[in-house]
Amino acid sequence: xxxxxxxxxxxxxxxxDRGAKVIAQGLRDAGMEVVYLGLRLTPExxxxxxxxxxxxxxxxxxxxGAHMTLFPRVVELLRSKGAGHILVVGGGIIPEKxxxxxxxxxxxxxxxxxxxxxxxxxxxxxxxxxxxxxxxG
Amino acid sequence: MADKSSERKTEFKTTxxxxxxxxxxxxxxxxxxxxxxxxxxEYPFTRHIMPTGYRGRLWTMRQYxxxxxxxxxxxxxxxxxxxxxxxxSVAFQLPTQEGYDSDHPLAAGEVGRCGVIxxxxxxxxxxxxxxxxxxxxxxxxxxxxxxxxxxxxxxxAEKQGADRNKLEGTVQNDILKxxxxxxxxxxxxxxxMRLVTDICSFCxxxxxxxxxxxxxxxxMREAGATAAQEAAFTLANGIAYVEAMIAKGMEVDSFASxxxxxxxxxxxxxxEVAKYRxxxxxxxxxxxxxFGSTNTRSQxxxxxxxxxxxxxxxxxxxxxxxxxxxxxxAAVLGGCQSLHTNSYDEALALPTEEAVQVALxxxxxxxxxxxxxxxxxxxxxxxxxxxxxxxxxTKILEYIEEVDRLGGALKAIEKGYIQREIASSSYSFQKAVxxxxxxxxxxxxxxxxxxxxxxxxEIGREIEQKQAxxxxxxxxxxxxxxxGRALEGVRETSQSDQNLMPALIEAAKAYATVGEISxxxxxxxxxxxxxxxx
Numbered sequence: 001x002x003x004x005x006x007x008x009x010x011x012x013x014x015x016x017d018r019g020a021k022v023i024a025q026g027l028r029d030a031g032m033e034v035v036y037l038g039l040r041l042t043p044e045x046x047x048x049x050x051x052x053x054x055x056x057x058x059x060x061x062x063x064x065g066a067h068m069t070l071f072p073r074v075v076e077l078l079r080s081k082g083a084g085h086i087l088v089v090g091g092g093i094i095p096e097k098x099x100x101x102x103x104x105x106x107x108x109x110x111x112x113x114x115x116x117x118x119x120x121x122x123x124x125x126x127x128x129x130x131x132x133x134x135x136x137g
Numbered sequence: 138m139a140d141k142s143s144e145r146k147t148e149f150k151t152t153x154x155x156x157x158x159x160x161x162x163x164x165x166x167x168x169x170x171x172x173x174x175x176x177x178x179e180y181p182f183t184r185h186i187m188p189t190g191y192r193g194r195l196w197t198m199r200q201y202x203x204x205x206x207x208x209x210x211x212x213x214x215x216x217x218x219x220x221x222x223x224x225x226s227v228a229f230q231l232p233t234q235e236g237y238d239s240d241h242p243l244a245a246g247e248v249g250r251c252g253v254i255x256x257x258x259x260x261x262x263x264x265x266x267x268x269x270x271x272x273x274x275x276x277x278x279x280x281x282x283x284x285x286x287x288x289x290x291x292x293x294a295e296k297q298g299a300d301r302n303k304l305e306g307t308v309q310n311d312i313l314k315x316x317x318x319x320x321x322x323x324x325x326x327x328x329x330m331r332l333v334t335d336i337c338s339f340c341x342x343x344x345x346x347x348x349x350x351x352x353x354x355x356x357m358r359e360a361g362a363t364a365a366q367e368a369a370f371t372l373a374n375g376i377a378y379v380e381a382m383i384a385k386g387m388e389v390d391s392f393a394s395x396x397x398x399x400x401x402x403x404x405x406x407x408x409e410v411a412k413y414r415x416x417x418x419x420x421x422x423x424x425x426x427x428f429g430s431t432n433t434r435s436q437x438x439x440x441x442x443x444x445x446x447x448x449x450x451x452x453x454x455x456x457x458x459x460x461x462x463x464x465x466x467a468a469v470l471g472g473c474q475s476l477h478t479n480s481y482d483e484a485l486a487l488p489t490e491e492a493v494q495v496a497l498x499x500x501x502x503x504x505x506x507x508x509x510x511x512x513x514x515x516x517x518x519x520x521x522x523x524x525x526x527x528x529x530x531t532k533i534l535e536y537i538e539e540v541d542r543l544g545g546a547l548k549a550i551e552k553g554y555i556q557r558e559i560a561s562s563s564y565s566f567q568k569a570v571x572x573x574x575x576x577x578x579x580x581x582x583x584x585x586x587x588x589x590x591x592x593x594x595e596i597g598r599e600i601e602q603k604q605a606x607x608x609x610x611x612x613x614x615x616x617x618x619x620x621g622r623a624l625e626g627v628r629e630t631s632q633s634d635q636n637l638m639p640a641l642i643e644a645a646k647a648y649a650t651v652g653e654i655s656x657x658x659x660x661x662x663x664x665x666x667x668x669x670x671x
Contacts, residue, residue: 013231013247015320018360018447021560022567038667039320040235042243064231065486065596069246095486095593113451113484114580116571 002033004128005055009037009046011074014064019091023059026117027124043070047077050086057124060090067094072105079106087127091115151408153569154363154562156528162520169523173418177513181421183414183526185472186437190513191504196468197475198500199276201443203228203253204487205596206604207264210253214268216490220497224475225268225306226276228252229286234321236282236655240605248601250487252278256608257650261289262296271299275306276351276441276475281323283310284332285654288641291344307348307397307441310336313374314353316550316667318360318559323655326547328662332637334381339638341392348397350378351441357555358401359447361563364412365529367401369536370546370555372419376537377546379428389428393435401445402464402471409464410516411525413440413471418526419533442468443477449484452587453579457481462499469503470516476500486593553668608650615648623647624657631661 008024010017017039024036035053037046050058058078060071071090078086090102091111099110108127111120149158159166175181178188187193200217202225203210214225229252232244238256239248248254255261270293279286287308294304312329315322322329333350340349354362354371362370375396382392400416402409420438424430444464449457458481468476478496480488488496504510516522536558543549550556569575576582623644630640644654 013235013237013243013321014251015315015318016359017320018563022361022564025560025564026567036669038669064247065250066246068598093484093486095595114577116581117567118571 004032004057004124005035005053006032006057006059006124007035007037007046007050007053007055008059008061009041009049010039010061011041011043011046011070012062012064012066013040014062014066014092015039016063017061019063020059020061023061023091023117023120027059027121030117030121032121032124043073043077046074047081047083050078051081051083055086056128057087057089060088062090062092062094065093067092068098068101071102071107075106085131087124087131089120089124151405151525152363152403153566153575155405155408156365156525156532162524164520167518167520167523167527169527173527174517174523180425180433180436181418182437183418184514184517186417186439186474188513190472191469191510192513195504195510196473197224197274198222198497198504199224199226199441199475199477200493200497201226201228201276201278201477202493203230204251204594205249206254206600207260211264211266211268213490213493217493217497218268220494221501222497224274224276226477227264227278229277229279230254231321233286233651234279234282236285236323236651236659238608238650238652239601240608241652245601248604249596254600254604255286255289255651256604257611257648258289258292258645259607259611259648261286261293265293265297269299270294270297271303273305276309277306278309280309280312280315280319281321281329282651282655283308284336284637284641285645285651287336288638288645292642292645301343302345304344305346307351308336309353309399310350311353311374311399313377313546313550314356314371316665317357317370317555318362319353319356320667322665323659324662325665326550328658329665330377330381330547333378334385335636335638337378337382337392337395338385338387339636340395341387343638347395348439349392349395351397351399352378353399355399355401355443355445357559358403358445360559361566362559363562364403364405364408365532366536366558366562368412368416368419368529369533370540370559371398371400372416372423372533373537373540373546373549373555375420376423376427379424380545383428389424389430390432390435393424393428393430394432396435397474398438398440400440400442400473402442402468403445404448404460404463406463406467406470407516407522408525408529409467410471411522411529413468413473414514414517414522414526415530415533416440417472419530439474441475441477442471442473444468444479446479446483449479449481450577450580451484453585454481454484454591456579457484458495458499461496462503465499465503466507466509469509472514482591482593485591487596489592489594551668611648611650619647620644620649620653623649624653627654627657628661631658
């Protein structure tokens, strides 16, 4: 099967891109096809790119505290464009009590500080397999 | 004699990408010539920039703060002041840093989160209500919009009755590292460098006690740079700013004494101490030998330190108090001029008041109980520290030579060299953490089931609406013609080679907003998009 395609992006005005870049690199080294879209993006730009690039996963990173506005908006836009099947995961400085709210809004998983790259890779691979999608093996 | 096999590791290093560390150091490793070391207060200032070190005056305890509305931040400032803080440091919200008003669509979700909301002079005036700007020193972390915010600060201070030439403080005003790490740029490098130098020459003439720039390695370190990379790329940026000022026709000693620096403190105590010592020596030589400075003030590397945010863990957050203590010791043993200590809960959210108090107390305990501030450069002469200082100096010089070879910092950034070096370090660090080679206590070793979430600081989402209403009222209430004329003045000046600061001060006085002024500048200078370097 084809490689898992992942879009990594930073919505909003936050410039802390260390985490997003490390994860983009890590997923690439784990054999996934990664589109690193960069920072200071609107949810609309992220959604358009996700659809255009036909990705399986969107990874969002935000450390500024704007996640409650921006993350659900990306999910909402993807659904409105018929791309609700795309798995959306997020990370950053996300207070614990926000996580269930984000999951309720359609985020599949939120990864906090200290998460190992291998755990993120494994999670994505497992989800893809369950959705009948993903690389061989 | 014990052989290698009796040691815990086959190879010891300061950090995963850092320098090798030998079993023991002797005088033979630490050969220092008198001209490399000297005495505190003497060129090349390796040991300290002041002969008395902290025996004269302690470092400034300056906690970076800012969140929510100006009223909330004003209250936090007054609290810190009462707790014995000796200088202010303002965190601005991202929309203010990136030139958008709080009611702009791109500001959605960001209002008041990473810092305080400042849309106009009105907010700036309220921020300092009850705090006499003539008597305090204020550091402002602001870069792309630094000229606008500095203009607002000057007007607010003057409206309080303060004399412009007595104002003390710092604007970060370091745009180059924004393209490398912090990413709050607006315009491209060329117009941005013009704004940076406009501030520096304006301050040289009108704000003699103001630090016109704070050349920052901190954010590069946060983004993953090693100690040597942090030091090298900061000095390389410093060289670029000095060159830009000279190209503007300024004489080096007329402005360079107001240049200041900003570095991180990691937990590897002795490497950090060596870093600060190497930095002082290198900057002194760069100023004297490269730029022909004859003023020892221009040759003295004055710097602020912040303990490193990246090292804070969300797991077992109380452990962060210990990390911050070690990091602050590094800053103080290294000879910093001012220090911010992070709060233990900052991997979770902005800090609570209780956590901020512990952070400030950490500095006070070091200052008043530990005794380390009672003699200058207490680690000077240590075989290991002197050897590490020399080794770091060599490594830093190699990077600076590479940047020179690429045509200077600006070119090295445009080519993505600095960004790639840092990204590669941060990735290898993460891999070392994942493999367990780099231990982070509580994260990849000694984990426990986490207790119930601690109380964290929350920013209400209703402030967005509240600030939008405040802006609407401001726009209705001000003299529209005056605003229009002032903005036209900004446009005309930005198209000329005149210094922009006077026009920005007029715009601030007219209550033009950060977004309106930035829009005028965007229309003249255009906007920057980062190149994809991954």
